Amino acid sequence: MKKVLLSGNEAIARGAYEAGVLVACAYPGTPSTEILENATQYREIDSSWAPNEKVALEVGIGACFGGARALVTMKHVGVNVAADPLFTLAYTGVRGGLVLVTADDPELHSSQNEQDNRNFAKFAKVPMLEPADSEEALAFTKLGFEISEQFDTPVFLRSTTRISHSKSAVTLGERPTDIPQPKLDRNPAKLVMLPGNARKLHPVIEQRTLDLEEWACQQPFNRVEKGAGEVGVITSGVSYQYVKETMPDAAVLKLGMVHPLPKQLIRDFAAQYSTIYVIEELDPFIEEQVRAMGIEVIGKDKISICGELTPGRVKMQLFDQESPLEDTSAELPQRPPSMCPGCPHRGVFYELKKAKAYVSGDIGCYTLGFMPPLSAMDTCICMGASVGIATGISKVLPEEERKKVVAVIGDSTFLHTGINGLMDMVYNKSTSTLIILDNRITAMTGRQENPTSGYQLNELESPRVDLEQLCRAVGVKHVTTLDPFDLELTGKVIRAEMARPEVSVIITNRPCMLVPRDNPIPRPPLLVDHDKCTGCRACLQIGCPAIIWDAEKKKSIVDPIICTGCKVCLQTCKFDAFSECGDKS
Amino acid sequence: MSQINNILLAGVGGQGILLASEVISEVMLLAGHDVKKNEIHGMSQRGGSVVSHLRYGEKVYSSIIPEGEVDILFSFELLETCRYLPLLRQNGQVVVSDWKIAPPAVARGVQPYPENLAEKICQQFPASVVVDGLNLALAAGNAKTVNTVLLGALSNILDYDRELWLTALQKMIPARLLDVNLKAFEAGCQARSIR
Numbered sequence: 001m002k003k004v005l006l007s008g009n010e011a012i013a014r015g016a017y018e019a020g021v022l023v024a025c026a027y028p029g030t031p032s033t034e035i036l037e038n039a040t041q042y043r044e045i046d047s048s049w050a051p052n053e054k055v056a057l058e059v060g061i062g063a064c065f066g067g068a069r070a071l072v073t074m075k076h077v078g079v080n081v082a083a084d085p086l087f088t089l090a091y092t093g094v095r096g097g098l099v100l101v102t103a104d105d106p107e108l109h110s111s112q113n114e115q116d117n118r119n120f121a122k123f124a125k126v127p128m129l130e131p132a133d134s135e136e137a138l139a140f141t142k143l144g145f146e147i148s149e150q151f152d153t154p155v156f157l158r159s160t161t162r163i164s165h166s167k168s169a170v171t172l173g174e175r176p177t178d179i180p181q182p183k184l185d186r187n188p189a190k191l192v193m194l195p196g197n198a199r200k201l202h203p204v205i206e207q208r209t210l211d212l213e214e215w216a217c218q219q220p221f222n223r224v225e226k227g228a229g230e231v232g233v234i235t236s237g238v239s240y241q242y243v244k245e246t247m248p249d250a251a252v253l254k255l256g257m258v259h260p261l262p263k264q265l266i267r268d269f270a271a272q273y274s275t276i277y278v279i280e281e282l283d284p285f286i287e288e289q290v291r292a293m294g295i296e297v298i299g300k301d302k303i304s305i306c307g308e309l310t311p312g313r314v315k316m317q318l319f320d321q322e323s324p325l326e327d328t329s330a331e332l333p334q335r336p337p338s339m340c341p342g343c344p345h346r347g348v349f350y351e352l353k354k355a356k357a358y359v360s361g362d363i364g365c366y367t368l369g370f371m372p373p374l375s376a377m378d379t380c381i382c383m384g385a386s387v388g389i390a391t392g393i394s395k396v397l398p399e400e401e402r403k404k405v406v407a408v409i410g411d412s413t414f415l416h417t418g419i420n421g422l423m424d425m426v427y428n429k430s431t432s433t434l435i436i437l438d439n440r441i442t443a444m445t446g447r448q449e450n451p452t453s454g455y456q457l458n459e460l461e462s463p464r465v466d467l468e469q470l471c472r473a474v475g476v477k478h479v480t481t482l483d484p485f486d487l488e489l490t491g492k493v494i495r496a497e498m499a500r501p502e503v504s505v506i507i508t509n510r511p512c513m514l515v516p517r518d519n520p521i522p523r524p525p526l527l528v529d530h531d532k533c534t535g536c537r538a539c540l541q542i543g544c545p546a547i548i549w550d551a552e553k554k555k556s557i558v559d560p561i562i563c564t565g566c567k568v569c570l571q572t573c574k575f576d577a578f579s580e581c582g583d584k585s
Numbered sequence: 586m587s588q589i590n591n592i593l594l595a596g597v598g599g600q601g602i603l604l605a606s607e608v609i610s611e612v613m614l615l616a617g618h619d620v621k622k623n624e625i626h627g628m629s630q631r632g633g634s635v636v637s638h639l640r641y642g643e644k645v646y647s648s649i650i651p652e653g654e655v656d657i658l659f660s661f662e663l664l665e666t667c668r669y670l671p672l673l674r675q676n677g678q679v680v681v682s683d684w685k686i687a688p689p690a691v692a693r694g695v696q697p698y699p700e701n702l703a704e705k706i707c708q709q710f711p712a713s714v715v716v717d718g719l720n721l722a723l724a725a726g727n728a729k730t731v732n733t734v735l736l737g738a739l740s741n742i743l744d745y746d747r748e749l750w751l752t753a754l755q756k757m758i759p760a761r762l763l764d765v766n767l768k769a770f771e772a773g774c775q776a777r778s779i780r
Contacts, residue, residue, distance in 0.1 A: 005610055005620060109625050133621075133648075166623040166648040167610065244646040312652035323652070332668055333696045335597065335688040337631030368631065373693060540693045545632050548687050549694030561728075 013038035015141025023063035029075030032103035053078035097148035106308035121259035221256025232273030342564030344510030387421025523565030596661030601732035611753035623648035682718030730769035737773020
């Protein structure tokens with residue numbers, strides 16, 4: 001059959017289709033998001049966004065208990081959120097197969113930490129497959145469902161950014177035609193995890209890991225590639241590609257399953273070579289277990305525990321070579337990401353900075369409020385954390401400082417895990433202010449629908465969560481909804497609510513500029529009248545990419561191609577220099 | 586190991602870099618090569634630097650190009666080109682659009698945009714091609730076809746049948762935009778280096 005180029009994420013979605021998956025569920029998160037965006041193209045799969053990863057996994061578990069094959073996907077930190085159901089699902093096992101994709105992000109391309117989720121496999125006692133390219137991403141997804149049903153266990157599939165977002169050639173297969181019809185099957189001894197039932201299952205899952213280990217020693221996904229010297233390399237995932245690139249003559253034990261490790265296979269391999277390398281990204285996960293078997297290896301004493309690997313890094317770190325690259329970063333201006341022109345968050349952070357607020361931040365596009373010139377974010381830990389952190393820091397501060405604390409959170413992140421923090425704020429009588437930046441979409445990951453957007457992943461309309469009603473329902477008395485394009489109003493309300501000695505919520509209600517259905521009529525771009533512009537640079541303090549300082553004329557200019565006409569800049573100008581294009585007044 | 590060819594695409598989010606790398610990948614797949622490509626999504630969508638690695642040959646392992654082994658730096662913006670020049674091999678080539686996009690610190694007047702970048706590129710890599718991408722795209726009828734103009738210029742350097750490029754463009758570009766993109770591609774094929 002013809003080969004096509006697929007990304008790792010496209011291949012995982014295709015693998016789910018070819019495995020006969022009926023339900024796919026996720027919360028978006030880079031680098032995992034495109035898996036569900038592709039799964040939804042297969043109409044046979046019920047694909048949906050959940051409000052968070054825990055719910056996504058629980059929906060997957062339900063589908064699997066009903067007898068269907070279910071795919072659940074998330075980024076690495078999402079597994080922290082889903083860990084609670086995961087660890088007990090490991091005890092119950094499955095009915096239909098369940099594959100949980102964790103997409104890790106070595107190098108923190110788009111994440112708040114660099115955790116190595118292979119540790120979760122060992123911790124939760126769940127087998128983990130790790131593909132090294134798109135062909136394997138597809139094959140291992142299908143294999144994962146077979147293992148899941150054969151060994152009565154959920155199965156992890158671990159991807160990394162360089163697997164998820166790399167394209168390579170894949171051979172497509174077909175979807176099975178004999179998918180069993182899900183139906184109820186009561187089995188409380190297996191599925192009700194009271195102590196009495198769970199206690200009986202614990203030895204069962206310990207034996208399951210031993211059985212898997214023995215079985216995995218015989219399977220083609222753990223394979224030895226013969227070499228020409230005295231060097232043997234144990235590796236897995238994308239690191240395998242870098243080993244082949246930099247050490248083409250070395251013998252390689254390529255592990256397709258990283259938990260449990262095939263110990264006998266490793267022993268037999270190691271016995272044949274005088275030098276054994278373990279090449280793996282992040283933690284010494286394989287290395288520590290191989291060392292515990294009494295085998296001497298070279299691993300993290302050479303290969304960095306931090307950051308992703310590249311062919312160059314493997315070569316340099318392993319053989320102590322200097323980097324051939326000169327560092328040009330000092331001479332060349334950096335180009336970090338910034339809020340888009342017309343972003344509804346810009347004015348809020350501009351006003352928060354003016355109000356000298358201490359901003360407890362959260363995860364989303366608005367985390368870019370940290371960047372200069374807005375520079376209005378003081379903490380950011382994880383999804384939903386802004387709310388609890390604001391409560392806690394307020395508890396310990398003297399009254400004058402307490403008033404400065406403001407939490408900011410996006411609509412999707414608020415529903416993800418922020419709402420619990422707001423209940424705590426009300427229940428425990430916090431005096432903090434929470435700003436919900438409602439742009440009606442999960443924007444940072446590429447504009448995915450969520451319960452506030454009014455649409456589902458499959459583009460069908462759906463009821464929209466009324467954030468104002470929700471806040472009032474948990475007991476917040478002071479809820480103000482406003483348009484963040486109105487700077488004066490935004491600033492006034494922020495200062496008033498900061499001063500209020502009670503919990504309050506401000507909802508800034510303006511859709512993401514990049515969602516066409518919410519921005520049907522384009523606004524004309526703005527123009528700077530250079531007779532009026534005094535070069536005071538006030539407009540540059542909002543950090544809009546459409547406003548550019550003309551160093552020769554010492555005036556601001558607007559790039560009409562990217563200006564969206566939001567008029568936030570216009571409100572910062574004391575000299576009335578901004579006007580709409582074509583507006584002669 | 587058989588010869589692997591390495592193209593690094595660089596530019597700014599929103600310039601059509603990923604579509605360009607899709608088209609080149611398709612050409613190489615049609616030509617019978619093993620192909621791998623790689624890019625970082627996520628934060629880079631917000632106007633940040635965008636890089637795409639593209640490798641083809643008989644058998645490609647790593648999708649990341651080893652440092653110092655880039656054959657062609659195919660770039661959409663001058664400053665971004667210079668950022669990645671150190672990754673080129675010694676007699677490598679640059680294909681670049683003569684276009685400047687101010688990064689945030691430059692737009693705010695905090696830092697100057699470096700001067701004479703095109704000269705520096707051509708001095709260091711004499712076989713480079715600098716194309717007036719924006720004006721050629723405007724002449725073709727759409728400012729957003731700069732990426733396709735550049736693909737035309739790139740196709741002059743890579744020795745593949747013109748038909749492969751046209752087939753790839755037809756496959757990758759929506760029908761309503763195909764005509765203007767074919768014009769832009771042709772303009773790129775005819776373009777002379779302005780340096």
